Amino acid sequence: MAQKAPITSPLNDQDQDTTGKLLQATLLDLIDLHLVAKQAHWNVVGRFFRDVHLHLDELVSTARGFADDVAERAAAIGVSPDGRAATVAEGSGLPKFESDWRSDKEVIESITRALGELIRRLRVRIDESDKTDLVTQDLLISIAAELEKAHWMWQSQLAS
Ligand SMILES: [Fe+2]
Numbered sequence: 001m002a003q004k005a006p007i008t009s010p011l012n013d014q015d016q017d018t019t020g021k022l023l024q025a026t027l028l029d030l031i032d033l034h035l036v037a038k039q040a041h042w043n044v045v046g047r048f049f050r051d052v053h054l055h056l057d058e059l060v061s062t063a064r065g066f067a068d069d070v071a072e073r074a075a076a077i078g079v080s081p082d083g084r085a086a087t088v089a090e091g092s093g094l095p096k097f098e099s100d101w102r103s104d105k106e107v108i109e110s111i112t113r114a115l116g117e118l119i120r121r122l123r124v125r126i127d128e129s130d131k132t133d134l135v136t137q138d139l140l141i142s143i144a145a146e147l148e149k150a151h152w153m154w155q156s157q158l159a160s
Contacts, residue, residue, distance in 0.1 A: 009078035015132040020079030022125040023136060025091065026143075027070045029118050031083050032092035034063035036114060039097055046104035048157075059111065059150060066143050073139055093121050108157045115151040119144060 009016045041056035071081035094114050102110070122144050129137040 005078055007075065007078040011077055011133055016077055016079065018131075019077055019129060019133040019136050020074055022129055022132075022140070023070050023074040023077075023079065024082060025093070026122060026125060026140065027067055027074065027081055027083055028088050028091040029093055029121060030063050030067040030070060030143075031088045032094045033114060033118060034060050034067060035088070036094060036097045037063060037111065039099075040102065040107045040111060043100065043102050044104055044107045045101050048104040052104045052107055052157075055153075056107075056111070062146060062150060066146070069139060069143070073136055077133065077136070094118060105158075108154060112151065112154045112158065115147055115154060119147050119151060122147065 011019060037056045037059040041053055041060065044052045044056070046052075067083065071083060074081040095110070095117055097110055097114070122140060126137055126140045126144060129140060
């Protein structure tokens with residue numbers, strides 16, 4: 001880090017450190033979700049191509065918007081966000097998304113699984129941020145609410 005932190009924090013050092021780590025981990029998951037959803041958008045094939053293709057771009061926008069919110073919350077508490085590709089590749093907790101063409105059903109299953117895992121990780125961080133920063137917790141809760149709604153919508157496409 002630079003000699004002197006250029007951005008002050010409303011939090012004490014320990015809370016800033018813990019909250020910064022929660023936000024950074026969430027940032028990596030959300031950037032990965034955005035990349036996976038775009039990959040699926042380009043590679044989906046099958047009977048329901050158009051629905052899934054368009055639905056994926058909604059998820060891309062959602063994930064990108066939340067990644068920005070989370071990165072900027074980190075900056076606002078004086079923590080430098082790191083959204084570089086190499087950092088995402090190393091630190092994302094999302095399940096791996098296979099390359100090549102993917103059937104519409106496979107894509108729906110993969111996205112449902114990815115959202116489920118992201119939400120599980122996010123809910124742990126919501127609990128942790130309860131002790132360190134309620135403003136960050138509020139942001140994480142609002143993100144979880146939207147992602148849980150998205151999870152429902154993706155999951156509902158698997159019902160028969
Ligand atoms: Fe497109």
